[in-house]
Amino acid sequence: MRTLIRGGTVVNSGGGFAADVLVDGETIAAVAAPGLFTEADRVIDAAGKYVLPGGIDAHTHMEMPFGGTSSSDTFGTGTTAAAWGGTTTIIDFAVQAKGTSLLATMDKWHEKAGGHCAVDYSFHMIVSDVNDTTLKEMESCVAAGVNSFKMFMAYPGVFYATDGEILRAMQKARETGSMIMMHAENGIAIDQLVAQALADGRTDPVHHGLTRPPELEGEATHRAIKLAAVTGAPLYIVHLSSRHALEAVTAARDTGQNVFAETCPQYLFLSIEDMAREGFEGAKFVCSPPLRPADHQLDLWRGLRTNDLSVVSTDHCPFCFKDQKVLGLGDFSKIPNGMPGVEHRMDLLHQGVVRGEISLSRWVEISSTTPARMFGLYPRKGVIAPGSDADIVVYDPAATQVLSAATHHMNVDYSAYEGMELVGKVDAVLSRGALVIADGAFHGHEGHGKFLERDLCQYLR
Numbered sequence: 001m002r003t004l005i006r007g008g009t010v011v012n013s014g015g016g017f018a019a020d021v022l023v024d025g026e027t028i029a030a031v032a033a034p035g036l037f038t039e040a041d042r043v044i045d046a047a048g049k050y051v052l053p054g055g056i057d058a059h060t061h062m063e064m065p066f067g068g069t070s071s072s073d074t075f076g077t078g079t080t081a082a083a084w085g086g087t088t089t090i091i092d093f094a095v096q097a098k099g100t101s102l103l104a105t106m107d108k109w110h111e112k113a114g115g116h117c118a119v120d121y122s123f124h125m126i127v128s129d130v131n132d133t134t135l136k137e138m139e140s141c142v143a144a145g146v147n148s149f150k151m152f153m154a155y156p157g158v159f160y161a162t163d164g165e166i167l168r169a170m171q172k173a174r175e176t177g178s179m180i181m182m183h184a185e186n187g188i189a190i191d192q193l194v195a196q197a198l199a200d201g202r203t204d205p206v207h208h209g210l211t212r213p214p215e216l217e218g219e220a221t222h223r224a225i226k227l228a229a230v231t232g233a234p235l236y237i238v239h240l241s242s243r244h245a246l247e248a249v250t251a252a253r254d255t256g257q258n259v260f261a262e263t264c265p266q267y268l269f270l271s272i273e274d275m276a277r278e279g280f281e282g283a284k285f286v287c288s289p290p291l292r293p294a295d296h297q298l299d300l301w302r303g304l305r306t307n308d309l310s311v312v313s314t315d316h317c318p319f320c321f322k323d324q325k326v327l328g329l330g331d332f333s334k335i336p337n338g339m340p341g342v343e344h345r346m347d348l349l350h351q352g353v354v355r356g357e358i359s360l361s362r363w364v365e366i367s368s369t370t371p372a373r374m375f376g377l378y379p380r381k382g383v384i385a386p387g388s389d390a391d392i393v394v395y396d397p398a399a400t401q402v403l404s405a406a407t408h409h410m411n412v413d414y415s416a417y418e419g420m421e422l423v424g425k426v427d428a429v430l431s432r433g434a435l436v437i438a439d440g441a442f443h444g445h446e447g448h449g450k451f452l453e454r455d456l457c458q459y460l461r
């Protein structure tokens with residue numbers, strides 16, 4: 001099967017240029033001067049459109065157990081929604097429960113995801129039980145192509161790791177060349193603020209945000225960076241939300257340390273004001289770290305320009321409002337943490353291009369190329385080039401759309417961006433050569449997506 005994508009502007013992280021793209025089977029066969037190829041089994045007209053490498057969302061939580069419930073997208077529904085939005089690879093977090101082994105956890109996630117994904121997928125491991133066995137198992141995970149390990153400085157009693165445990169895991173990461181990913185919030189201090197708020201009767205959703213101040217994200221980020229410096233481990237700060245944390249990352253990068261960070265669309269477009277909405281509406285916006293005062297957004301956009309923020313992932317972790325978020329009525333600490341977003345990352349970031357916050361090529365870099373290089377998928381993913389997987393998005397920069405739960409494809413009963421008008425829309429999507437989105441319809445199938453074994457991070461010095 002040969003597909004010719006004709007007449008578009010190919011946009012890679014290095015820039016955009018007029019070219020036709022010839023796909024043969026699952027891979028890109030040629031990127032050629034317009035008009036050079038004429039024969040193909042299928043021709044897609046991309047005139048006036050961008051031809052982009054498929055998006056890579058390096059931070060999702062499908063079917064994730066949390067607070068007695070489970071995130072509402074399955075691997076099937078979540079990866080289908082991802083495809084609709086031009087994301088053709090997700091990296092999901094396999095969650096080690098305390099007292100269980102890392103390898104059994106990985107098997108469990110393979111069982112959940114295998115045969116169900118509409119686009120390609122990989123895993124990071126969440127390490128919640130640091131002991132001699134777990135540390136040894138990290139070596140086997142790396143050998144199996146899962147070489148990134150998330151740890152938590154938040155959520156005492158659940159995922160929380162002590163500084164000593166983090167240090168030991170970082171030493172193992174250094175030894176194996178793998179990456180430590182950090183949820184950097186000082187959970188011990190936060191839990192005191194939460195208990196005080198609840199005792200005072202401050203139980204509304206906004207208090208989730210007020211009890212997790214940015215100073216405690218900045219402090220934990222700084223501490224994680226110093227632990228990484230002592231051990232020599234590479235460090236990737238996940239879901240960075242505040243200028244306080246960004247300052248710590250920037251300072252570390254200025255010294256040449258292997259420290260990287262991602263932010264998420266919710267921190268670029270929403271604010272603590274959303275968590276303070278009337279009634280219990282604010283629960284829709286409860287995630288950790290929390291949404292910040294809107295002035296942090298300017299710093300995050302700047303961080304994206306200066307590369308102190310290298311990646312934008314969604315932290316997609318949807319919980320339905322009607323039967324899941326309501327678990328926290330009268331007690332914000334019981335609201336399941338997380339927001340839906342896997343479908344709209346590419347579109348939301350495109351608004352950054354429209355507004356002049358980032359360039360066209362930077363949009364591609366932060367949403368596809370850098371995640372590919374960061375997590376050992378490049379050049380198989382993250383670039384439109386001969387030999388790369390034919391994960392391709394045909395994007396119409398002039399189309400408009402209005403985000404709504406009534407029209408999105410994520411399995412969740414609300415949109416965090418309800419009514420938001422966007423410029424730009426996905427026109428067609430190929431996943432390894434298979435046309436999965438075209439003419440406003442999904443043509444893929446759950447089970448098409450393959451598990452990706454990953455190489456080590458390609459940015460390490």
Ligand code: URP
Nearest residue numbers: 183287288315317337338
């Ligand atoms: O609130 C969030 N971010 N939920 C997902 C779990 C995590 O910490 O990434």
Ligand code: ZN
Nearest residue numbers: 183238239288
């Ligand atoms: Zn986290």
Ligand code: ZN
Nearest residue numbers: 059061315317
């Ligand atoms: Zn997360």
Ligand code: ZN
Nearest residue numbers: 434445447448
């Ligand atoms: Zn297929």
